[in-house]
């Protein structure tokens with residue numbers, strides 16, 4: 001029986017990991033859920049919640065960790081914490097320091113003695129999907145966008161550099177191995193977190209229903225028919241637990257996607273049906289509402305990630321890849337601030353007994369980004385499959401299951 005520490009235990013990724021580990025009490029003796037807040041009641045005797053502030057010094061964190069009774073029996077660490085900052089430079093500095101100080105705290109306490117594997121959760125910013133079109137499909141072997149004269153600092157690179165200096169072959173602790181995951185557009189439940197696609201879509205649908213409107217896709221026509229890959233936080237948790245027990249995943253990074261490839265032309269009508277609504281048949285035929293539309297040229301900020309490989313791929317000077325941009329017919333950031341929306345939400349929340357601050361806490365800028373791209377985001381699961389991973393999750397199922405969780409948590413009204 002093993003023991004584990006999960007950092008970021010209240011987040012969309014970490015919370016599901018706690019649930020997955022605690023669902024197998026014959027394999028996991030104690031599970032330590034670490035975060036600043038204790039907003040979750042995991043309701044399982046094998047889960048012990050502890051306070052930690054990763055912004056503290058290694059010495060202070062070591063004091064926090066010493067509250068864990070069987071610390072020297074911990075074999076696996078899952079690092080799923082992150083803090084969103086205003087710039088990529090700050091993201092790299094702060095999230096890098098959080099990981100470094102925590103690893104140092106493991107050393108100070110002697111917790112390294114029994115450690116076998118450290119899993120670090122990152123994402124597809126690895127491939128530069130936040131900067132524009134990356135090569136598709138994205139492969140773990142694709143080169144990193146390291147040249148900071150062209151691309152902004154990347155906090156995932158910073159964290160991976162720190163992790164691989166600490167453990168794995170040729171490092172300070174070669175006896176401890178590491179695994180890094182690259183999920184994308186995560187679907188799952190969490191309260192008050194930084195990136196939450198399913199919650200945003202559910203609230204957008206509930207408000208439009210309250211206003212008696214059809215469900216209009218807020219992104220753009222191009223992305224509606226482009227391809228995207230998603231990661232169910234439940235499937236991701238299953239992957240992490242499998243990975244720490246599989247020697248072939250030691251000292252390797254892996255894409256972790258559901259296993260299907262999806263597009264909103266398929267998902268959006270299902271979302272509408274789920275909420276008892278319909279998609280406006282000609283939703284892209286009329287010009288976007290001027291006061292709500294938004295357009296950002298990503299290519300003006302940094303070259304598209306795919307250009308890194310253009311020569312090798314035979315795409316130099318090719319016109320097949322249009323400049324990457326973000327375009328929303330209805331920017332959710334703007335939409336959520338309109339009086340009409342705020343009033344409709346307050347009415348709905350009062351009538352149905354919903355969490356009133358959910359509109360304000362939603363991650364509208366994130367979902368504006370996800371739905372507003374004009375490029376495919378598709379990655380391969382071949383590396384994980386070659387290592388023996390057989391997990392799969394239907395993306396629509398993960399989305400509709402999450403809508404069910406949001407209903408239970410009174411974030412949105414009951415649909416049935």
Ligand SMILES: NC(=O)c1ccc[n+]([C@@H]2O[C@H](COP(=O)([O-])OP(=O)(O)OC[C@H]3O[C@@H](n4cnc5c(N)ncnc54)[C@H](OP(=O)(O)O)[C@@H]3O)[C@@H](O)[C@H]2O)c1
Pocket residue numbers: 007008009010011012013014034035036037038039052053054055080081082083121122123124183184185186187190193194195196197
């Ligand atoms: N969500 C997505 O769609 C998505 C997509 C791709 C990749 N990812 C990546 O997945 C990783 C995990 O993200 P997530 O979406 O699961 O994050 P999240 O839901 O926003 O949760 C963040 C977690 O970090 C904890 N945390 C933040 N600051 C902390 C601090 N100073 N000390 C201790 N704990 C702290 C938070 O707990 P407290 O606030 O309670 O401290 C929370 O548990 C990140 O690298 C993210 O970039 C996420």
